[in-house]
Amino acid sequence: MPDRKMFWRMLRRIFTSNRGRLFVILLALGAGAALTAALLNLQIDAKRRITTEFRAFGPNVLIVPKGTSSSSSETLPESIIHAVPVNLSSGRVSVSTALYLVASVSVAQSGKSLSAVVAGTNPLAFITVSVRPGSAPPAGSNEPAPSLEHVCVVGARVAQQIGVQQDADLVLANGNHRESCHVASFSETGGPEDDHVAIGLRAAQRLADLPDRISAIEIIVPGAPGAIQGYIADLQRLLPDAEVRPIRQFTEGEAKIYNRISGILSYTVALVLVLTALCVMAAMTNVAMERRNDVGLMKAIGGATRRVLRLFLAEAALLGFIGGVLGAALGLLLSIWLGKQVFGVAARPRLIVYPVAVALTMLVSIAGAYPLRRLASARPASVFRGEP
Amino acid sequence: MFLRLVSDSFARRPRHKLLTGAALALGMAVTTAALSVALDVGDRLAQEFRSLGANLLVTPQADSLPLEIGGVDYRPVNAGGYLPESDLGKLKTIFWRNNIVGFAPFLDVPVLAETDSMQALLRADLKPDLKLIGTWANRSVSVPGGRAFVTGIEKTNPWWHVDGTWFRDDLAECIVGTNVASRRKIKVGDDLLVFEIKSINPPVTLNPAPLVALFGDAIDSSHLRRHDSLISHLRDNLSKRREFDKESLQHKLRVTGILSTGGAEDDAIVAPLAVAQQIAGKPQEYRRLYVSALTKPEDDFGRRDPGTMKPDELERWSCSPYVSSIAYSIKQVLPGADVRVIRRVAEGEGQILTRVRTLLWLVTFAALLAAALAVGASSAASVIQRRTEIGLMKALGAGSGTVGSLLAAEQLLLAFIGGGLGYALGIFLARYVGQKIFGVAPAFSFLVLAVIIVLAAIVTLLGSAIPLRRASRYEPAPILRGE
Numbered sequence: 001m002p003d004r005k006m007f008w009r010m011l012r013r014i015f016t017s018n019r020g021r022l023f024v025i026l027l028a029l030g031a032g033a034a035l036t037a038a039l040l041n042l043q044i045d046a047k048r049r050i051t052t053e054f055r056a057f058g059p060n061v062l063i064v065p066k067g068t069s070s071s072s073s074e075t076l077p078e079s080i081i082h083a084v085p086v087n088l089s090s091g092r093v094s095v096s097t098a099l100y101l102v103a104s105v106s107v108a109q110s111g112k113s114l115s116a117v118v119a120g121t122n123p124l125a126f127i128t129v130s131v132r133p134g135s136a137p138p139a140g141s142n143e144p145a146p147s148l149e150h151v152c153v154v155g156a157r158v159a160q161q162i163g164v165q166q167d168a169d170l171v172l173a174n175g176n177h178r179e180s181c182h183v184a185s186f187s188e189t190g191g192p193e194d195d196h197v198a199i200g201l202r203a204a205q206r207l208a209d210l211p212d213r214i215s216a217i218e219i220i221v222p223g224a225p226g227a228i229q230g231y232i233a234d235l236q237r238l239l240p241d242a243e244v245r246p247i248r249q250f251t252e253g254e255a256k257i258y259n260r261i262s263g264i265l266s267y268t269v270a271l272v273l274v275l276t277a278l279c280v281m282a283a284m285t286n287v288a289m290e291r292r293n294d295v296g297l298m299k300a301i302g303g304a305t306r307r308v309l310r311l312f313l314a315e316a317a318l319l320g321f322i323g324g325v326l327g328a329a330l331g332l333l334l335s336i337w338l339g340k341q342v343f344g345v346a347a348r349p350r351l352i353v354y355p356v357a358v359a360l361t362m363l364v365s366i367a368g369a370y371p372l373r374r375l376a377s378a379r380p381a382s383v384f385r386g387e388p
Numbered sequence: 389m390f391l392r393l394v395s396d397s398f399a400r401r402p403r404h405k406l407l408t409g410a411a412l413a414l415g416m417a418v419t420t421a422a423l424s425v426a427l428d429v430g431d432r433l434a435q436e437f438r439s440l441g442a443n444l445l446v447t448p449q450a451d452s453l454p455l456e457i458g459g460v461d462y463r464p465v466n467a468g469g470y471l472p473e474s475d476l477g478k479l480k481t482i483f484w485r486n487n488i489v490g491f492a493p494f495l496d497v498p499v500l501a502e503t504d505s506m507q508a509l510l511r512a513d514l515k516p517d518l519k520l521i522g523t524w525a526n527r528s529v530s531v532p533g534g535r536a537f538v539t540g541i542e543k544t545n546p547w548w549h550v551d552g553t554w555f556r557d558d559l560a561e562c563i564v565g566t567n568v569a570s571r572r573k574i575k576v577g578d579d580l581l582v583f584e585i586k587s588i589n590p591p592v593t594l595n596p597a598p599l600v601a602l603f604g605d606a607i608d609s610s611h612l613r614r615h616d617s618l619i620s621h622l623r624d625n626l627s628k629r630r631e632f633d634k635e636s637l638q639h640k641l642r643v644t645g646i647l648s649t650g651g652a653e654d655d656a657i658v659a660p661l662a663v664a665q666q667i668a669g670k671p672q673e674y675r676r677l678y679v680s681a682l683t684k685p686e687d688d689f690g691r692r693d694p695g696t697m698k699p700d701e702l703e704r705w706s707c708s709p710y711v712s713s714i715a716y717s718i719k720q721v722l723p724g725a726d727v728r729v730i731r732r733v734a735e736g737e738g739q740i741l742t743r744v745r746t747l748l749w750l751v752t753f754a755a756l757l758a759a760a761l762a763v764g765a766s767s768a769a770s771v772i773q774r775r776t777e778i779g780l781m782k783a784l785g786a787g788s789g790t791v792g793s794l795l796a797a798e799q800l801l802l803a804f805i806g807g808g809l810g811y812a813l814g815i816f817l818a819r820y821v822g823q824k825i826f827g828v829a830p831a832f833s834f835l836v837l838a839v840i841i842v843l844a845a846i847v848t849l850l851g852s853a854i855p856l857r858r859a860s861r862y863e864p865a866p867i868l869r870g871e
Contacts, residue, residue, distance in 0.1 A: 028761075039751065042747075042750075050743070050744070053736075100457045117456065161453055190445055192454075192456065215457070248651065252546075260826065265747070265751070268752070272418070272422065274418070275418040342747050
């Protein structure tokens, strides 16, 4: 096999002979591979990340007793919450339980009172969009700590009408049941929460005399529109006694927006990738055309066109491979950093991106060297004479 | 001489120039497309976010607290305040009028609805069992000193689906929630009789017993079939008994569609606002108004309380379409109203919009970088390939400066032609992408053209700068010898 030996020796020579040129080629190929890997990874991650961003809209699925809303006195057993699957591939599902009742609310200090909807929720202050400075829900409100039992979050409109200040005490009464709570903060959401007084679920259950009963479960399901639909269908099957309802305003809106965003991302990323390929191909063609003299020389000393061509294409593939392996690794690191910049969370590297980026780089590199084929018809003598 | 050399270079190597120009045009085209889309995407997405519906809620300042659980209001009907409908046209006169995409007023009345009047009267307990939501489906509002503006529920609540058609705002028509329709077997085209109940506290009770006494045993199925004469008879009797108001005992609404919303409206009837006003006895008034407005994501400045701002800050604040500054200007034109931002919609929107924008600018920047690399590489290649020519020029006595400016002029000419062509091509690309994703082509922007031309010039000059510097150091003799 002297033939093959010769082939490899020549390849080795190509790498060792001109370090500067090798560096330039690897730089071009590596940059292309890095950009490809970074964008592909970022694009996959961004789509997923956007769906988690939809969390900001709050709950998108509601579980209510069957046939509800005409008679809202119906309740669900609290144990139903254990049937709700919380770990999805697209992220964690957030669950909040609530019990609503109308109770008389009075301020302990001034004695003013009115009737308002009392929402017993667990965790307290599920939607944390209130922005009024100083009105953030108490830290650690996600855990139903026992100390939170006597804390309430008062809706902005309730607060305005009853004239309650922060740190005041409220007395809630429903029939013979009374609960008192300490006003921890105010919520201003522009939604029904503004008209509610939110207290701990246990306190509300005592107030309503409905131990271990809830009137609704609110769920934030992350994920692409199709995944959410599937989740709702599964949940309905798991909970035949309750009604699982997508909050269509958000599920539909989110689906529309998600499709737009993922569309725009795919298109721009595709555009940029095509351009990167063109760029690397241009650089490779440029480098390959410098090898005219080498091709001419090899032909002059008796190399068959096909063998010469194969040698150069093998070189291009090898360079593409090395550049791709180095560049794609760099690109994945880059995308992790970029993900952190955009979403505040490092993008999770997708391993599938790596071989794809390397393969694309090799492909582009070979395509860039392909114009050398034109030299197959070139006569060695005219190449040496420097004729175009 | 200089110009001749430049034009000669183009004429002598047309294919080579064509290739370099093509690379340049392609790079610039992609940059143009990415830039146009990125510039446009904020507005487009903001528009898209309107599919989440209204982001502002207007309620009367004097309103009482709604005691609403699961869509059922436990508060007496006549409690609370109302707002005049006639003011609504003013919404389109505020500074940010073009950002107001739509609005719809709401008035809810508890009613008793039946497809058959006999059944309604025979019920032992005349408690309202349904909520009738009065609103606008698609109504033209006259704007003071301007044209009419068509708006309604389809703009503010786009997730409401109607199987059939929406009611017409000026007719006695309605759509019924899907749960109501299936429970009562109501079909499109049916007539629904809606009875008003003046007060639910104490509820009007009507026993079938006195009716039986009135008509003897005559109330049977045969009467149900020819109930029209019976109902008029009943109406006479009942109005005498002053149980009901004679004129508005019942409203006959034709069902034009079945509504499904996935929310509490599935258990309600939705009818024109005028019908609800008539039933509630509140002419020209409404209770809630949903406004859908295009907004700019709120930053720290946007969240500040306008009351604490200095005059110049207030001006800057009210000249940015923050959701809160739009709320502020709506409050100015609607006296007695309380305008609240629906935080759930507005905040999420702002956050996602900011993220997506950053992401797209990043991708655009990557596109720019890649385009610069591509163009730079091809100009570098074109200079390197002309080493012998440069050597010859130098041998004939041209200085480095002359050679450099000659090549730079060629490159610039190429940049303008390639950049211009690339821009034209890029606009097509951007239109295609915009059309494909949003159904609307991005707006034409001269800014992009300027950026592209300048960029093309900078990139080609930078790309050829390094080989040019090397070329200026060339010794003519070895080059001419072909070394």
